[in-house]
Every structure is written in C-alpha cells, then in structure tokens.
Amino acid sequence: MNFAFKCKFCGKPGVVTGDDAGLEIIKPEKWIPNICCNRCGDYMVRKRKNQTAIFNLCRSLETSRFNLRGEKLNDMENRVRERLVDATKALCSIVCNYYRTTTVWDQEFPAMLMDKPDKAGVVIGVYIRSVAKEAKKPFQPLTHETQALEL
Numbered sequence: 001m002n003f004a005f006k007c008k009f010c011g012k013p014g015v016v017t018g019d020d021a022g023l024e025i026i027k028p029e030k031w032i033p034n035i036c037c038n039r040c041g042d043y044m045v046r047k048r049k050n051q052t053a054i055f056n057l058c059r060s061l062e063t064s065r066f067n068l069r070g071e072k073l074n075d076m077e078n079r080v081r082e083r084l085v086d087a088t089k090a091l092c093s094i095v096c097n098y099y100r101t102t103t104v105w106d107q108e109f110p111a112m113l114m115d116k117p118d119k120a121g122v123v124i125g126v127y128i129r130s131v132a133k134e135a136k137k138p139f140q141p142l143t144h145e146t147q148a149l150e151l
C-alpha cells in the first residue's frame with residue numbers, strides 16, 4: 001500500500017510504501033503530517049549534529065571563563081575560537097547547500113558566539129533565517145527594463 005505525503009519542511013510530495021498490516025499498526029494518518037523527504041531529513045540530522053557541537057563548545061567556553069584565569073583561560077579561548085571557526089564554516093556549508101545558495105561564512109559568526117556563548121541558539125537561528133530568507137528571494141533576471149527601473 002502506498003501513502004502520499006508532503007514533506008513538512010519543503011512541501012515536496014513523496015510516497016511511503018509499506019505492507020498493509022505494518023501500516024495499519026503504525027497509523028499513517030497520525031505520522032504522515034510529520035514526515036519529511038530524505039533531503040530535509042538528512043539536512044535536519046546534519047544540522048542538529050553540528051549545532052550540538054557548537055553548543056558544547058560554547059558551554060565549555062562558559063565553564064572555562066568561570067573556572068580559569070590568565071594564560072590558561074587565554075589558551076582555552078584560543079582553542080575554542082579555532083574550533084568554532086571550523087564548526088561555523090561546516091554549519092554554513094550545510095545550511096547554504098540545503099538552501100542551494102553560495103556558502104556565506106563571516107568571521108562575525110564565530111566572533112558572536114565567543115562574545116555571547118549563552119546565546120548560541122539565537123545566534124545560529126538568526127544566521128539560518130537570514131540564509132533562508134536570501135534563498136527565497138525570487139530570481140530576477142537582469143533585463144533592460146529592470147536596469148531602467150533602477151536608474
């Protein structure tokens with residue numbers, strides 16, 4: 001038996017196939033509204049893994065700032081900064097790849113996390129929303145008309 005569904009993230013239609021008895025037990029009408037396509041599913045998993053890594057770095061930064069002083073704290077901050085640079089670059093490529101846009105990474109991103117490690121969730125959320133917003137802008141071919149309008 002096949003069940004049609006729409007991905008809850010991107011709206012792409014898909015089909016779930018299963019045997020009747022199995023589908024009967026798991027009640028597809030309950031879970032189909034929450035289902036997503038493979039592409040969105042992969043994205044969510046990769047994004048969550050990366051976000052967890054960033055949260056962990058921010059938490060260890062907060063702990064270090066509380067417990068360490070002087071050179072020890074400096075060393076720790078430098079190490080966390082390097083790893084946040086890598087982690088945010090990885091997150092940018094995951095997010096931009098999903099939204100099919102060119103990868104936009106700014107050193108402000110890890111700098112903001114260093115500055116406000118307790119606000120990591122907000123900082124990441126703002127970045128992802130800005131990429132999504134940029135990606136949803138309709139493509140506008142540059143014609144003579146639009147050029148004229150801009151002049």
Ligand SMILES: [Zn+2]
Binds near residue numbers: 010040
């Ligand atoms: Zn999807």
